[in-house]
Amino acid sequence: MLYEKGFKKPFKEIRSRLRISFVAIARECIGNHIRKQLLRSSTSTVAYYRAASVGQTKKCFIAKLSIAIGECDESLFWIEFLADENLLQPKGYEAVYKEAK
Template sequence: MEDQLLRSSFSAAANYRAACKAQSYKAFVAKLSIAFEEIDESLFWLETIKDLKLIPEEKLELIVKEADELTRILASSRKTSQTQKS
């Protein structure tokens, strides 16, 4: 579980960075979409860890909140970027 959390978290960061450096609009949207999916997966693993009480909830509270905020930001950015090109 923790290995998958690390993979999805690092992948989200790497794909967001790639989106910021994208050489085309299409590449930007693609990388942003992957970053969104990966941060959402990270949020899933954090919520699962919390639900299973593997780590005290108070230790996870801030990071779960931040992951949720990042998921919402990336979802909104992706939606905006897709509608602006249409």
């Protein structure tokens, strides 16, 4: 299983660091919306990657991995949005942003 062979730990670490960063996001209407979007896209990245690793065909693997990449890109979008709107301090997202990029 590809997920178990070396990518499990990095993906789980990213997910954990993002979860910690959620606490720092402003608790206002827009902050709540972005928090939910970022949580959804970041956890979907891991879920689709895991699904790809157990895909029974090459076509299935590629399809699931493509979705995982899209979800990861969406997470990057929300992190950039938080940064641009000054809703999260750089120490809350810089490390995970660099790793996800």
